[in-house]
Amino acid sequence: MSTKKTEAWSSKLGVIMAVAGSAVGLGNFLRFPGLVADPETGGGAFLIAYFISLLVVGLPICWVEWTLGRFGGTQGYNSSPGIFHAIIRRPWGKYVGLLGFIIPVGVYFYYVVIESWCLGYAWSSFGGALDLGKEPAAYSAHFAAFTGLKADGAVLGLGAPFLFFVGVFVLNFVIIYRGLSKGIEFICNWGMPLLIAIALILLARVMTLGTPDPAKPELSVWNGLGYMWNPRDIAHGLANPAVWLKAASQIFFTLSVGFGVIITYASYLKKKDDVVLSGLTATAANEFCEVGLGGLITVPAAFAFLGASAVAGGTFALGFNVLPQVFAGMPYGHLFGGLFFVLLFIAAITSSLSMLQPGIAFLEEGLGLDRRGSVALLGLITAVGCTLVVWFSEGLKALSTVDFWIGDIGIFLQGTLLIYIFNLSFGTERGWQEAHHGADLRIPRLFKPVIRWVSPAFLTTIFALFVLKNVAGWNLSFAEARFTPTEPILDLIGGPGHPASGVARLTALFLLVFAGFSALLIRRAGQRWEAR
């Protein structure tokens, strides 16, 4: 009988860098700035709601997930199904962890595709190929060609977009095969400081832009900062439920809680390893990247060159249409632009690696596969899912369908389950004691009732609002309530002027099959765990 080799982090800083790497992603640099700059729901009110949500939902659930993860690890489990099996100790307990498997794997299906765009754009920028002139349409056309936006199957073949995708996909699995310490931890220990260094260089460049076009003195970095950060009517904003919904949702998504990642990462800690200071540090790192860096780079730069209208588009428009045009307008823009997309690539790959580890952990401990077998099987599963996203690229329909049902609804559901399991199944008092084993910091006592009462209520309310708005199409008004079917629903069932999307239906069916297949694997895993 040989000695069992268990994986572990080689240092406290390593696990913090890994969790921070998982959390810091494109949203820190593209989505958050857009939300703050939003003329209707942004400004001071958004930031107040954002920081309140951080204290009431983000940080508490972060600590909960770290605690439950480390506990699960001490019981011999590193995957969500295993950890919940250990916590709930009922036959159905392991199925609560189903989302902790399908969410990270499901999000990987499209996240790695976006990651390959970042690398491709970095390559193009350094080579000067992203200087497409002053017409916005040229940049939109380039994005459409690179992503296959105009037609399904457009990027398949031996062209650059598909080669970048295959290269990035393979790179992720090469790294994950190396294991926790030599793979993920190594990449994050180098990647996160490099990301911050690049961001500081870009910040310095943006802050020294001044007024790029003297003929348009109103377009300056200073005015761009004002456009984004001016408080506006705070009282009116705080009375708007849409503001709270956007702020709380952003906090939830940006911290990667309820993703199935932190719980797995924390499971590789030992019983006496700290989770309180580690969880706080990872959260602080994410917020520094989001508020301190992301909030000062992209929107002010876009405003200074192109004005407020350039900021109005979504995440992809800002990152892949507007910013290349911005960089093309500045001296040495091809270098700064290339650096920017390298920053996005690092942010993306440290996140995508984290999405693979929960799957690897489950396949190893649930099915008894070795590293080679688990990597091969997960590679096959994700190759099928990614092919779906890459093939059905028209309108990015497959991508947005997976993003909505898995990346939005799924994460909210998992996060809500997490806080209720902690309080009801594990026990708040027991969880509080567990969190403080080996802790380098004491959680302020005020957080105990917050975790017990406030976080579950707040998160449940936000989740319900999210579903009512984005699934049922509620206009968030009581006085003149209206329910208008939203795009994800119309894509599935069709409606006047909006026929059902075959791609969305096929994607939804694939996700259901994937969930069913995963449930069968969990059932098999449960039989192994009961037998051992």
Place this chain on the structure above:
Amino acid sequence: MLISVGAVTTLFVWCLWKVLAGTKPPEHLAHVEPIETADLEKR
């Protein structure tokens, strides 16, 4: 802007300092050979 950016930066720097300041060098105990259970079975 200054309050938000200042707060998150201060928190991040403080946390990093606390983590790095609290890192202890590994203690060197007397060397102990790891036990191979296969060896036990041979005895």
